[in-house]
Structure formats: structure tokens, C-alpha cells
Amino acid sequence: MADELVYFRGSPWSLKCVWAAHLLGFGTIYQEKLIFSEYNFPMGQLGLRFRLGDWSSPITIPILFPKASSEQPLRSSYDILHFLNNKAEEYKTSNFNVAETGNTEHVSSLSLKDxxxxxxxxxxxxxxxxxxxxxxxxxxxxxxxxxxxxxxxxxxxxxxxxxxxxxxxxxxxxxxxxxxxxxxxxxxxxxxxxxxxxxxxxxxxxxxxxxxxxxxxxxxxxxxxxxxxxxxxxxxxxxxxxxxxxxxxxxxxxxxxxxxxxxxxxxxxxxxxxxxxxxxxxxx
CATH class of the missing domain: 1.20.1050 (Glutathione S-transferase Yfyf (Class Pi); Chain A, domain 2)
Structure with missing residues (x-):
């Protein structure tokens, strides 16, 4: 079972969230730890409202659904990346080679707490x-x-x-x-x-x-x-x-x-x- 990131293709907020998640290692080294799910309007909205149990407030994307059912979904890019950064530290990926980008720079936590x-x-x-x-x-x-x-x-x-x-x-x-x-x-x-x-x-x-x-x-x-x-x-x-x-x-x-x-x-x-x-x- 993995955490799930719901993103909207075309949204700049989703873009920076997906991009940063990859740099933290979730698209490569620890890809089994995070599922990337693409959101599609309008049917996707009905599905999200059902999952969230929310039929009135505005739905914004991206959303992260933690694998632990006791944890609440995260609905802001920064909160999502802060969560994933903590997960990356748990998985001991605070220093990794960003091989997929073609360079050898080591990214720690993207300084999300700075x-x-x-x-x-x-x-x-x-x-x-x-x-x-x-x-x-x-x-x-x-x-x-x-x-x-x-x-x-x-x-x-x-x-x-x-x-x-x-x-x-x-x-x-x-x-x-x-x-x-x-x-x-x-x-x-x-x-x-x-x-x-x-x-x-x-x-x-x-x-x-x-x-x-x-x-x-x-x-x-x-x-x-x-x-x-x-x-x-x-x-x-x-x-x-x-x-x-x-x-x-x-x-x-x-x-x-x-x-x-x-x-x-x-x-x-x-x-x-x-x-x-x-x-x-x-x-x-």
C-alpha cells in the first residue's frame, strides 16, 4: 500500500508538486512508495468528493491521500511536499543522486523547512x-x-x-x-x-x-x-x-x-x- 498523489495535468500547482516529488526520489528510487493519479474533469471531481466525503467546499488539486487511513488528506502543494519530505527522510533518501535529471547533484530536502x-x-x-x-x-x-x-x-x-x-x-x-x-x-x-x-x-x-x-x-x-x-x-x-x-x-x-x-x-x-x-x- 502506498500514499497517493492526485494531480491535474496543466495545473502549475500540480506541476511543482509532481516535480518536487520526483526530486525527492518518489518517481524513481522510491516509486513504489507513492502512486501518481491523474485527475480528469468533470468525472474526477465526483470521485474525489466521494473519497473526501465533501460535497460542498471547493475541490482543489493536487491532493495527497496518505496510505494510513487515520491521516487526513492534504490539499495544498506545500503541505503535500512537507509530508513527502518527511517520508523521504524516513526512507533514508535525504541524500540521493538525481540520476534521472542527468546530473550528479545531491538534493537533500529541497529546504522545505527553511x-x-x-x-x-x-x-x-x-x-x-x-x-x-x-x-x-x-x-x-x-x-x-x-x-x-x-x-x-x-x-x-x-x-x-x-x-x-x-x-x-x-x-x-x-x-x-x-x-x-x-x-x-x-x-x-x-x-x-x-x-x-x-x-x-x-x-x-x-x-x-x-x-x-x-x-x-x-x-x-x-x-x-x-x-x-x-x-x-x-x-x-x-x-x-x-x-x-x-x-x-x-x-x-x-x-x-x-x-x-x-x-x-x-x-x-x-x-x-x-x-x-x-x-x-x-x-x-
Whole structure:
């Protein structure tokens, strides 16, 4: 019996959770200790509500179901990774070779207990919620939230997109749309200044803060728009909202993100999180 991580392909919160779980060894060395289960909307929601015994509050993904029935499900990315980090320490994997990434760096605990890492993760969560708020302002992003087969059924895409977008707005809109661009720019400015002097946000090795920043940046400016790893990436990239900001004001961030993905983002993670929906298909 193993713990189970339910993730949503396309969600940046799921992305950083799956990515960090792999770096902690749960996708390779201790893969039998954690089951990765992909969530599918809308039927997946009914199944999750049944498992959670919750028929009223919003369901957010990722969710971790501990194998011990006495433990409550975890419903935030940080809580999930904190749990998995403790498990990794139990399994004596606090130092392991990240062979799947092609480098020999040893990652300890991604410094999940470091206060600076926690603060960066919280601030970068604000950036991603700002991006989610932006998505709600555009009518042409809803195809990215609808499974590919629906695109080929006459009339179905428009109907399901409308329903899903209304659900999306009712679930997140009130909070996410109140985050200002200035607040996001201040966070990115500090990150740019820090990374102009160091290879990592906190300390001298990869931490969860770096994973959070790389995820946020990939959502804003994907390395390959035809192979997005968050659903925000192709949708927001359509509007070229951030090109000038990165080119002129924060020039260190995108080259840094590319290097982090090259060094620490493995093909195994990509297989799990790659959004199976290109911009070409989304426009059919």
C-alpha cells in the first residue's frame, strides 16, 4: 500500500508538486512508495468528493491521500511536499543522486523547512494566482481547459467551455482578480536581483523556492509553446503579455529558468505533466 498523489495535468500547482516529488526520489528510487493519479474533469471531481466525503467546499488539486487511513488528506502543494519530505527522510533518501535529471547533484530536502523558502513559495503562489486571474479575463483561453476529444464534437466545445469557465470564475475569481500587476512585478524584481548574484533563490543549491519560481516563469513564458507543461502557458503566451517586461526589466529570469529546466526537469516528469493540447488544436 502506498500514499497517493492526485494531480491535474496543466495545473502549475500540480506541476511543482509532481516535480518536487520526483526530486525527492518518489518517481524513481522510491516509486513504489507513492502512486501518481491523474485527475480528469468533470468525472474526477465526483470521485474525489466521494473519497473526501465533501460535497460542498471547493475541490482543489493536487491532493495527497496518505496510505494510513487515520491521516487526513492534504490539499495544498506545500503541505503535500512537507509530508513527502518527511517520508523521504524516513526512507533514508535525504541524500540521493538525481540520476534521472542527468546530473550528479545531491538534493537533500529541497529546504522545505527553511523560512526563506517558505516565504518565497508564498509570494510566488501570489504570482500564479495573478496569472490565473488573468486567464479569466480572456474568452479565448477556455479551449485549453477542455479535453482534446471535445474539440471535435460539433457544439460541444462552446458549451463545455462556457460551463467550465463559469465554474473557474466562481471558484477563484473573487480573490485572484484582485492581485495587482505591480505586486507581481515587485516579486519578480526581487527574484531578478537575487539571481543576478546567485544561481539559486535561497542558499547555494536547488530548493523548493527555485521550483516555485521556475513553474511561475514557465506559466508566463514557456520554453516551447507547442509543448506546454502548464495550461496557463499557451493561453497567456497568446497575448504576449510579458515579453517587454522580461526583455527589458528582468533579463536574468528567463535564461535562469531555462537552465533550471535543463538541469533539474526530467523526461519522467515531463511525461506526467505535459499538456496534451497544442495551440493549433485549441484553435480548431
Amino acid at each position: 523560512e526563506q523558502v517558505i516565504q518565497w513559495d508564498m509570494r510566488l503562489d501570489t504570482v500564479m494566482r495573478f496569472l490565473r486571474g488573468l486567464m479569466m479575463k480572456y474568452d479565448d483561453i477556455t479551449p485549453y481547459l477542455v479535453p482534446i476529444p471535445v474539440h471535435y464534437i460539433p457544439g460541444a466545445l462552446s458549451l463545455i467551455s462556457s460551463i467550465q469557465k463559469k465554474y473557474f470564475i466562481s471558484k477563484y475569481g473573487e480573490v485572484d482578480t484582485q492581485i495587482s500587476k505591480e505586486e507581481v512585478e515587485n516579486i519578480l524584481r526581487e527574484a531578478n536581483e537575487r539571481l543576478s548574484q546567485s544561481s539559486f533563490l535561497v542558499g547555494e543549491k536547488l530548493t523548493y523556492a527555485d521550483i516555485s519560481l521556475a513553474t511561475a516563469l514557465e506559466s508566463m513564458a514557456p520554453e516551447d509553446p507547442e509543448r506546454p507543461i502548464t495550461v496557463m502557458a499557451p493561453a497567456l503566451n497568446t497575448h504576449s503579455l510579458f515579453k517587454e517586461m522580461f526583455d527589458r526589466r528582468f533579463p536574468r529570469l528567463l535564461p535562469w529558468k531555462k537552465q533550471i529546466l535543463t538541469d533539474h526537469f526530467s523526461p519522467n516528469v515531463e511525461k506526467q505533466v505535459l499538456v496534451p493540447l497544442t495551440m493549433k488544436i485549441a484553435r480548431l
